[in-house]
Amino acid sequence: MALSTSSAITLNINGEKHALPVDHRTTLLDALRERLDLTGTKKGCDQGQCGACTVLLDGRRTVSCLQLAVAAEGREITTIEGVADGERLHPVQQAFLDLDGYQCGYCTPGQICSAIAVIEEHAAGWPSAATADVRPGPEVPPLTAEEIRERMSGNLCRCGAYVSIVQAVARAAGAEVTGDAEVTA
């Protein structure tokens, strides 16, 4: 029996169900952009190295270029189109706007999806490679500029808007940024 190389699937994206047939080779990124006209998610390297295609899968940040669409069936997918509350921007979106956390804007949807998850991961007590002592303690270490840079290192910005991106993530997290990326606004 020849194996079927395509499937009829239903993707749950931003709270809406989308039924579509997919060739199994289709990545979630291509399904979003080419099949469902959700072009806010960007294709950069298509190799999992730049973070432009970052979306949330069951609330966790994921690079959609290495995620097969067929394997995303049954999971809650949140893209940049789904992070705002109606007309009210997500606090991370607002912070990027207020603090110019971009130049050309191409990496921005991925940066914002990633930052939303970074703030949640930090609040949940997840350490990072920048955390001096990873052993569990009574308090979560503060979200310093160094922590933000490390946690956001999967999102590249070829315009080099990193200084403003760090400030925007800190603002959205309600963190007081110390070190070399001080928030003064």
Place this chain on the structure above:
Amino acid sequence: MREFGYQRAHDVPGALAVLGADPEARALGGGTNLVDLMKAGVERPALLVDLRDLPLDRIEATDDGGLRIGATVSNSDLAAHPEVRRRYPALTQAVLAGASGQLRNMATVGGNLLQRTRCGYFTDLSKPCNKRTPGSGCPAVEGEHRNHAILGASAHCVAVHPSDMGVALAAFDAVVSYETADGPGEVPLAEFYLPVGDTPHQETALPPGALITAVTLPPAPVAALSRYRKVRERASYAFAIGSAAAALDVRDGVVHDVRLAFGAVASRPWRAREAERVLIGGPASAEAFGTAADAELAAAQALPDNGYKVTLMRNLVVALLTELAEEAGR
């Protein structure tokens, strides 16, 4: 990319049956390496068996005081687990030193062990590679090998294993459990990766069709004081050019117990047993740490452009053990 079938497995026997029925079937964990290699044409499976729904996503304490880590636990969940952070902090540090937040959310423990080398010749279909096409040759020996192996390599392959996680697991004597259609088995991580020799395409001791189900860490009180240090060409999100996991137990200035493993220097996470042997019972001094590093690295065989790794690893060992000795004294 070659067209392929897709099935979601719901239990281990079901996954084994599908994997066993088709030699061109491959298990899909997070896909962060496999899907990338499929795009490049290096991997060409006829069928993917998705493991995400298998009940292998838990971390459990073992009766003897160790931890059993399910094969589909994500790298993120492994690094964030309170008992991993408390008992084996170098393992959390190693996992967090690898890849990015997005990739760690996707990648699994089993997949991390089975990821392929990032040698540029391996992923370039226009070049020979003994790992990809046995007998075709190894251009790295005389070509681009700055980041390649200094230990345990052969004239047939000088690629390094890219895992950070595996280095800490090697230091802590992890054991890999697997299932086959004929029953379960287990193999210590120290024997999990096969010697390179003239068969670099045969990478692990897993039987054909086997599925990794768990990685078990035996109890290791020494691991409570442990660190992972990674040297790379940028501050974050890059593969190592050299790394080390170390744990140290110093009593009255004497090394009572020590664990040491190296990354990015060999085709497997490199447990530095010779260095450990030299250190045990001796003084916890920078001089002794250097002597131990030299003993381990005496077997190094550098290529024209990667001899820097010998110095790098020596410095890394001395710095890491010195830090741990100072912390032990506090």
